[in-house]
Each structure stands twice: as structure tokens, then as C-alpha cells.
Amino acid sequence: MNLKFKGKKITGILTVVPANEVSFDDEMENYNFSAAKSLKLKLTMGYNKRRVVKNEDCVSDLCSYGLNYLLDNGLLNKDEIDALILVTQSPDYFMPSTSNVIHGKLNLKKDIICMDINQGCAGYLVGLIQSFLLLDQESINKVVLMNGDVLSRKVSSKDRNSNPLIGDGISITILEKDKNPDSVIYANIKTDGVFADALIIPAGGFRLPSSAETGRLEEDVSGNFRSKDNLVMRGDAVFNFVQTQVPPMIDSLLEYANVSIGSIDYFMFHQPNKFMLQKLADKIGVGYEKMPNNIVENFGNSSGVSIPTCICYNIGENLLNNHYKICLAGFGVGLTWSSMLIDIADLDFCKIIDY
Amino acid sequence: MTSILAILNNIRPEANFLSSDNFIEDGLLDSFDMVTLVTELDKAYSVSIDGIDIIPENFRNIDSIKTLLLKKGVSL
Secondary structure (H helix, E strand, O other): OEEEEEOEEEEEEEEEEOOOEEEHHHHHHHOOOOHHHHHHHHHHHOOOEEEOOOOOOOHHHHHHHHHHHHHHOOOOOHHHOOEEEEEOOOOOOOOOOHHHHHHHHHOOOOOOEEEEEOOOOOHHHHHHHHHHHHOOOOOOOEEEEEEEEOHHHHOOOOOOOOOOOEOOEEEEEEEEEOOOOOOEEEEEEEEOHHHHHHEEOOOOOOOOOOOOOOOOOEEOOOOOEEOOOOOEEOHHHHHHHHHHHHHHHHHHHHHHHOOOHHHOOEEEEOOOOHHHHHHHHHHHOOOOOOOOOOHHHHOOEOHHHHHHHHHHHHHOOHHHOOEEEEEEEEEEOOOEEEEEEEEEEOOOEEEEEEO | OOOHHHHHHHHOOOOOHHHOOOOOOOOOOOHHHHHHHHHHHHHHHOOOOOHHHOOHHHHOOHHHHHHHHHHOOOOO
8 A cells, every 4th residue: 555645754763772781692592502503693683782671661661761851851842742652562551552651651731642553563664654644633733653662571581583683662753744845755554464473472462361371481393482471473484574575565665756766865674683684685776884784783673663773873863964865664563564765854853862 | 616515514514414305304404594504605606595585495405505596697
């Protein structure tokens, strides 16, 4: 599905990552890899350092911290927030929605819409799309889009498919109306729920409530130990899906926007692992310097937050005074895949802070 | 140029690749080894094996790996 938005823009991006850093070297003994194999995977996949929450920190804690940082530094005015959107797959509670919890913590105005969206790797794109749709309303001039996940709390430490990659974090993106009538944002999005179990936490919902049984660790054919309460990823299926679906999606987006690949300054993609991104860059035909793949090795894969993290980490400073044409892409849980072509310029802020 | 067998032996020195006709089913290569193998083949033969070709069928044995490289235009 192709989408087009006029007269909207991003005016600031903040990423908040836990200060707590764990390293692959310290965790290698959990995974049953030989030392030589670990070293190879470190280079190829980008296993290195990742930021994960300590204790029982929740998405609302990190989001509130980030919002307070913006308010305290005069980068956001509480009364101007007309919509508070949170994209997460690790909410504080089943009910109420975590965006309402954050609304309460910040004591925001009551004339506001709060909304949680359950999306993962493509969640930044889904959140942007929803935010742009809200900005079509006359009464909505500023949307605060939060993406956040603390999925490290749902990954088995003895699951070598997922644990070396998973990071936690949240991002806050400010979206406003753009007075420039010529600004156009192009996007596309696709869904295939047939493969909904390719990335799943089987237990803990109403279908299979958590119990002593669902918390029991079991060994899979590859020697990973995880329970039904843990995140499970069919890595081979996800890799194949990404390599099959993402390159034609980007081709289709560029054709829809009537833009050549050479005119795009950066390709800021979801960061599943270094190898997958390099293969995508090769297939799409862009250099690695235009499609950064360094987020997993420095922060871990924090689901939908990996795209704003990638922007802040690689070009955050430059975006304060420059104008770039950027192709965004998210793909994963659902399965959902989406891309967007957007001009980002002269941001009020674009940085990463520690929680 | 490093041979396919030498690359395989470097990845899994303890495995006997000559005695197997299906590296995956016989447990000589897992998905992590396939990733390392692709990286090493890309480097050794100056190609980029397509992501959609990184499936077990293409890494069953030395002949299937040769077929994959030939498809990428490598002269073996």
C-alpha cells in the first residue's frame, strides 16, 4: 500500500538508552560457541556491546525520563503536545495503555489523544504513519511519537539466536505541520500475518497465560534454552523474508516517489544485525557508508527504536544544520515491512542520552 | 585463491567435510556457520552472494556451493 503525506515534518529526535552495558565477551560462555566461532560471529553479525535495562525498569520509566529531559531543557513545551503515541511490544501493563501511564507521570494536559500501538521492528514507520495521519486534524499541531521496548527482559540468556543481539531503549520523535506546501513524504507498508509466529513470545497473553509450565526452559534442536515466556525468533525465516521482501519494497518506493537511488543521502534501516544489513545494501546497490550498520555492535537491536538510534548516532549532529533526503525502512514482527522517503532538516535536537 | 574446502575447514576444523553429502543434515554446518561461510566466500571470490540465496539447499555440499558461485559468475 502506497501512502503520501503533505505538509508534515520531523522537528526533533531523542533516543534514550539504559546506561547499563553488557558485552558479548562476558556472555559467550552462555552460548556454547567455541572461542574461534565467537570471534568470527562478533565480526560478521556485530555481536559486541548492548544496552539493557537493569532490574525492572519499564518503557514508561525511560519515556518519562526522555520527556522530562526535553521539558527541562526547553526543547518541548508540555502544553503544545496534542497527541502522545507509544509504539511498544513491552507495555507496562495489559491495561491501561502505557501512553496513558506516561501522560499521568508527566501530568500533561487533558485535551490530548493518547494511543499505544503494538508493533515491533517496523514500529517506527507505523508510528510515523499514524502521527502524520493525526496531523491532518486541524486541532493537532504537534505529535510526540515514542517508540520503546525493554525486550531483553523477555529473552533467555541461553538463547544464542536472540540474546547476543537484543538491546533496550526508547526514542521520542516530534512531528509537526510543515508550512512548506511542497514538502511531500512518500511511504509504503505491507503485512503478512501468515508468518505471525516467526517472531513471537508464545506465553503471557490471553491465548496462553504465563504459568510455572510456560516458565520452564526447554532445549531446541540448535541447543538454545528458552521457555514459552521468552521471545523466540525463527532466524532463518526472518532472514529470508527480509532479503526477499525489502529490496523490491525500496524499488517500489523510489518508483512511487519518482526519485533516483543516487539522490538519497542515507538509508536508515532497522538494525537486525550487521550481516543482514550488508546483504541488503549489496542487493539494493548502496554503499555501506550510506546505510549504517553499526547499531547492533554499539547498542544492540532495540526493535523499532533502532532506526531513530541509527539516525541520532550516525548523523545526529549534522541534522541540526543540514538537509538530507533519507530512506527509512523497518521490517520484522508481524510480519510487517514498511519504508518511507522523507526530507529531514534543521532539527531542534537529535541525540542519544543515557538513562 | 583459497579453495572451498579450505574455507570450510577453517570454519569447522574438527569436521570431515569430505565424508558428508549434506553438511546441514549431518550437523557439520549450522546457520551461524553458513553466515560465516558466506562472508568468507564473498571475500575469497570477490562476490556478494545474494541474501535470498542463503538457504540450506545451497550449502548442502561442495558441489552445491560450487553451483552457487558459478551462478554469481565465479570461474572455478
